Amino acid sequence: MKTAATKVLSARAVTKVYGGTHALRGVDFDIAAGRVTALFGKDGAGTSTLLKILSGVEQPTTGHVELDGEPVRLLSPRDAADRGISVIPQKLSLCPNLSIQDNLFLTREICGGPWVIDRSAQRATSAAILRSLGEDLDPDRLVGALSPAQQQIVGIARALVQEARVLIMDEPTSTLTPSEVEALFRVIGGLTASGVAVAYASHQPDRALRIADDVAILRDGRLVAAANAKTLDIRRIVEQMAGRAPDSPFPHHIPLTEKEPPREELLTLRGLSVADPANPGRLAIDDLSLTVGKGEIVGIYGLMDSGLTELLEALAGRASSQSGDVLLxxxxxxxxxxxxxxxxxxxxxxxxxxxxxxxxxxxxxxxxSLAGLDRFVRRLFVSRERELDAVDQMISDVTLGTGDAGTPVESLSGGDQQKAVIGRALLTDPLVLLLDEPSRGVDIGAKADIFQLLAARARRGLAVLFTTLDAEEALHIPDRLLVLTRGVVTGDFRRGAITREELMSVLDGAAIGHAEGGAR
Amino acid sequence: MTPRETPPAAAPPDRPPPGRIAAQAHRLSLLNGLFEFRALIALAALIVLFGVLTDSFLTVPNLIRTAEHIAANGVVALGMLLVIIKGGIDLSVGSVIGLSGVVAGELLEGLDLRFVDVIAYPPVWGVIVLCVAVGMLVGLVNGVLVTRFEVAPFIATFGMLYVAQGLALLISGGSTYTNLDGSPQLGNTGFGLLGNARPLGIPASIWIMIALAVAVMLALTRTPFGRWLYAAGGNERAAELSGVPINRVKTVVYVISGACAALAGLLIASELTVAAPQAGETFELNAIAAVVLGGATLNGGRGTVRGTLVGVIVIGLLVNGLMLLDVSLFWQILIKGSLIIFVVMLDQGQRRLQRHRSAVSALATGGRPD
Incomplete structure (x- = not known):
């Protein structure tokens, strides 16, 4: 189970309590020099908390952290960085308005005189580090102009500037295409070869397992497995993360028949292209056509930042440059x-x-009631009785845990907040409901409630179009599944027509084909 | 709940001590109550303080004089309240007050239309309508700058502060209008009634402020517009995606704020029977201070008519009390400045407290921090 390699950074019996919640319960975790340790856990399993403790952001409630076998107190992220522990968070904390070299040396500027930054020294060092990572970027380029993959490399380069011996990465591949992931993995391989200890946290084990030497799995704040990566397969890992067999059924709404009667088309997209609002030179959605029929649930599966949000926002009417037709x-x-x-x-x-x-x-x-407010207006004023009646009805319809319209919305749990946003949309009596990642940051019970609700509404004729980053959801919920890669549809399947492995290869194959096409 | 207090070697507590979170939440809600009612508390303190320190403070003539002063400030603050609920700010209101008074003076003394060789004397109601329209126009420019040209409200209205002031100075030539009474032959008398009539013994300007307050309160609490305004101020993106016409709401609040300022300008000019281009200087700061003192946050999304009125009264009584105490004008300025800073600090403190409160309640309900 434990390897002979030197443990550089360890958590020993670490417990973390936030208020009444145990985020971690007595967790032991080791990161070894020259190895990649993958840390797996679903949302809320405690992975983020553990990383925060190892990087000095949070202090353990009980237990302690060891560096090179000696107990240490990491007082702050800066303290941890000074000791050679560097973190690359999921949302990169780079300044987009500064150049690569400014970012690399932020707070560690090389100074010629007492106050003056020695830019040429910084530039030379930056260029050398970037070259060693296989990205020959100009150190004076603005970070905001780089692709997500290049920014990831800049994040790693910054860790190297800080002479990190331990590199902690939180979900580093969520915005990367398969070919970019390959490049990143090569970089990580190079780092471990030179003795750096790497920890790699992820919700999705399939990718990380390829480069992991050791694996640790958290569930509900407990360490449920720690082993050499070679002794585990992906099925076991998913099982351990979920605490159940991975393919247990999601709510099905209608058993699929071989031949379906044609549905009345409610939403039709013909050749829709949408400019990327963050990067107007590029298309977020490229020539997309699809239909959603009455009572149909259509899912769109893709990577983070692959145009899913832009598509739905364009359909909802938030101003963006688009061409093509949308018909309701x-x-x-x-x-x-x-x-x-x-x-x-x-x-x-x-x-x-x-x-x-x-x-x-x-x-x-x-x-x-915000979106459907006009239905309660009598003369000039909002009729309170009508509004309250409709709101109370909706609270019970969407199975909100609290039954009170006066509750501050901030105090609700993530799942209930999501139900509230869905309830607001349903209160407008829609024909077509668009949902962007409806299960994001929602616990498993609320997730089941939400998809059951959607299925029930679909049975009554609602057309549903939702996006997801979760392969399980993509495979089990929608009647029809589209796979979107960089704004292009790369797959179109009926439910049950595709396995998990095939879905992964669609995502991969399409992205590799895309990269070979030289679109970047 | 600072886990750092727990020594690392202690045994892991299976549950936090029962009641600790509840006690903390209780303490926080008390503290929050103090913030919530800060304006009322300040009001009570001022009344007691000045009541004890001076003989004339709690007398009917003094209170009525103060009320007149409060009315103009209240009218401006009610417009400002709408802008601040949206999360904006309107710095141009002081200049609009001056501009409105100057336009009224020009119209009452006779508008010289040189090209047609006629001097026009519009009736008083026409003067009032035209002046309010001028205020609305300035507000419309503010609104268009903020929505269509995406200029930050602070900058847009700051610019309009000077534009309106410049206009007022150009029209008046820098002098004041002293003949606002009109003449019976021309049929334009009665302007002075606006500020000096006393139906039921209470100044007309107070009635006007009360009527306006009721209208704004109804608009805020009972109409879709009010709900949209609170939503747009609380979270503009969410409101927009819920179909709230954000730009229309924004423009409307600046137009209303401009109209309120113009109305206040008329009240002041009528009361003093003098219209000066600088009549409204620093009114914007009084209005902002009153709104924030009344429980609104400059972040938007919060604020009430009741709170704003209490805020206006507090500031009005403070100024009056200091005057009665013979505190020098220079000290008054200094004290008012300190009050504004103090009020904004309160605003920040309340926001921190609210964040803290939601964190504590999330922890109490077992929200997962991961």
Missing amino acids: SGIPLENASIRDRIDRGLVLVPGDRRRDGLVQTMSLGENL
Whole structure:
């Protein structure tokens, strides 16, 4: 189980309590020099907390951290970095407005005189480090202009500038295509060969397992497995992460028959292209055509940042440059505003609840009625009775844990918040419901509730189009599944027509084909 | 709940001591109550303080004089409240007050239309409508700058502060209008009633402020517009995706704020029977201070009419009390500045407290921090 390699950084019987919640319960975890240790766990399993403790962001409630076998207190991320522990968070903390070299040497500037940065020295060092990572980038380029993969490399380069002996990476591949993942893995291989200890945390074991030497698995804050990677296969790992067999059924709404009667088309996309709002020179969605029929649930599966959010926001009517046609019940939407689209029966449940979904300053009831408010207006005023009736009805419809319209929406759990945003959309009586990653940051019970709710609504004729980053969900929920890679549909399947492995290879093959096409 | 207090060697507590979170939540809700009612607490403190220190503070004539002063400030603050609920700010209101008074003066003394060789004397109601329209126009420019041209509200309205001031100075030539009474022959008398009539013994300006307050309160609490405004101020992106016409809401609040400022300008000019281009200087700061003192946050999404009115009264009584105490004007300025800083510090403190509260309640309900 344990390897002979030198342990550089270890957690010993670490427990972390936040309020009444145990995020970690007596966890032992080792990172060894020259090896890649993969740390797996689902959302909420405690992986992020463990990484925070190992990198000095948080202090353990009980237990301690050892560096080179000696107990240490890592007081802050800076303290940890000074001791050679470097973290690359999932959301890279680079400054997009600064150049590569400025980012690499931020707070560790090489100074010629007492106050003056020696830019040429920084530039030379930056170039050398980037070359050693196989990315020949100009150190004076702005970080904001780099691709996600290149930014990832800059993040690693910064760790090297800090002379890190331990490199902790949180979900480093979620925004990368398979070919970029290969390049990243080569870089990681080079690092371990030179003796760096690498920890690699992920929710998705399939990729990380390829480069992992050791594996540790967390579930509900407990270490449930620690072993040499060669002794584990992916099925065992997924089982351990979930605490159940991986293929246990999701709620099915209608058993699929061989021949389906044609459905009435509610949402039709013809040759839709959408410019990438973050990067206007590129297309987020490239020539997409699809239909969603009455009572149909269509899923779109892809990597993070592969255009899923942009697609749904464009459909919902948030201003963005687009071409092609979007038809609702056969009528073109043209430049209809968000309001018009909602009135005509097309409404979006955004993916980022905090940023785009909830009005945190308002109550649950006010959040629920916001989009459908005009239905309660009598003369000039909102009729409180009508509003409350509809809100109470919706609270029970979407099985919200709390039964009170006056509850501050901030105090709800993640699952209930998500149900509130869905309830708001349903209160507008939509024909077509768009949902961006409806299960993001939602616990397993709420997730089942949400998909059951969608299935029930679909049975009554609602057309549902949702996106997901989760292969299990993609395989089990939708009647029809599209795979989207960099804005292009690379697969189109009916439920049950594809296995997990085939789905992965679709994602891979398409991306490799895309890269060979020289689109980048 | 700072886990750092626990020594690392202690046995892991299986549950945190029962009641600790509840006690903390209770303490926080008390503290939050203090923040929530800070304006009322300040009001009570001021009344007691000045009541004890001076003989004339709690007398009817003094209170009525103060009320007149409060009315103009209140009208401006009600408009400002809407802008601040949206999360914006309107720095141009002080200049609009001056501009409105100057336009009224120009119209009442006779608008010289040189090209047609006519001097126009519009009736008083026409003067009022035109002045309010001028305020709305300035507000519309603010709104268009903020929505269509995406200029930050601080910058847009700061610029309009000077534009409106410049206009007022150009129209008046820098002088004040003293003949606002009109003449019976021209049929434009009665402007002075706006600020000096006392139906039921209470100044007309107070009635106007009360009517406006009721209208704003109804708009905020009972109409879709009010709900949209709170939503847009609380989370603009979420409101937009829920179909709230963000740009319309934003523009409307600046237009209303401009109209309120113009109305306040008329009240002041009528009361003093003098219209000066600088009549409204620093009114914007009083209004912002009153709104924030009344429980709104500059972040947007929160704020009430009731709180704002209490805030206006507090500031009005403070100024009046200091005057009665013969505190020098220079000290008054210094004290008012300190009050504004203190109020904004309170605002920050309340926001920190609210974040802390949601964290504590999330922990109490077992929200997972991972």
